Ligand SMILES: C=C(O[C@@H]1C=C(C(=O)O)C=C[C@H]1O)C(=O)O
């Protein structure tokens with residue numbers, strides 16, 4: 461078991477070696493880790509498809525179960541590891557990949573019990589595909605002097621993994637069938653939406669996002685590699701993420717960037733307000749145009765943009781913010797979308813921004829603390845990592861986090877899907893239920909589910 465950092469007296473040494481490889485599929489590389497690294501992998505592909513990351517094995521884990529300071533703890537330990545342990549100048553930066561729980565104060569026992577409030581890893585074998593170039597790095601983190609023998613062993617293992625990935629196409633697994641489908645806590649969900657709508661009308665809060673979950677049971681275990689592969693085909697215009705922990709994998713295809721930092725430039729996005737896609741281009745256009753002027757959806761959206769703008773005002777300068785939202789059309793749904801950009805003021809880090817932004821009113825509500833408390837009390841479930849930040853950071857402090865929606869937790873023969881929506885004074889429980897049904901679609905298709913139910 462790799463040791464985690466944090467002990468002041470231990471000096472870790474971080475050894476790396478990178479090679480460039482030609483012709484390597486990220487999905488096949490992930491699958492090559494099936495035998496030895498299952499439960500210790502991650503997958504990432506950005507929306508623009510200019511960056512793909514795969515991690516196999518844990519060279520190092522940084523995690524905590526804190527309610528407070530969970531972001532700064534990860535931040536500090538990662539900086540420490542990079543600054544004091546990483547001895548060489550490296551051409552491909554090591555990546556720290558992981559995620560946070562939506563609400564570490566939620567104590568409901570659930571499928572998420574083994575996920576701490578923050579969980580990040582440095583992979584033993586890291587694949588980075590950038591601008592069509594693929595690099596595989598070995599990471600070896602130890603308290604001892606480098607052991608030539610151990611490193612040589614890792615090189616052999618790396619070559620085996622690359623070879624396996626190059627010669628094999630993605631296995632076509634026998635397709636598991638869904639044998640049971642359960643709308644979990646449906647009554648509780650509908651009651652929560654109605655109750656929250658009332659409380660909003662009484663001016664207790666302005667907006668609260670209420671979510672629900674679907675549980676699928678298959679006749680045999682669903683392969684993690686296949687699930688990620690299917691999700692990327694179902695929703696190619698989204699980010700793709702996967703994070704394994706022991707026998708589970710949290711994964712999804714989300715359209716929503718929380719925050720990206722690259723060379724001091726910061727980008728975030730306000731995405732809230734939704735309508736389905738039309739059956740034909742005329743209906744689709746009408747629905748989109750209707751969304752752009754719909755007061756209920758514009759209201760949902762504005763809380764998000766205002767809050768992100770406040771955070772940017774604190775952490776950034778040269779802020780660019782369009783005056784009105786545009787449409788983001790993805791396969792099953794269209795959203796109101798406002799991109800926000802700025803330049804990071806000095807001395808602020810990506811993790812500080814993640815902390816300041818999570819949860820935005822797109823996933824929590826307005827005001828934030830009150831909304832999170834209402835979610836904790838009225839959803840009757842534990843969101844785990846759903847609707848929470850998931851992403852990566854490199855040794856320079858650049859990186860990107862998305863909001864883990866349009867997502868599911870896969871556990872062998874079971875999958876738990878999650879979806880929610882922003883409740884405002886004008887919400888109706890029937891329409892909100894319908895909106896979550898549309899949001900479940902990409903993940904349902906990923907698992908071979910039927911859409912007409
Ligand atoms: C909460 C979800 O989505 C969020 C809620 C939206 C809405 O209510 O209109 C739209 C996009 C997301 O910010 C989800 O997909 O589960």
Ligand SMILES: [Mg+2]
Nearest residue numbers: 733734881882
């Ligand atoms: Mg909505």
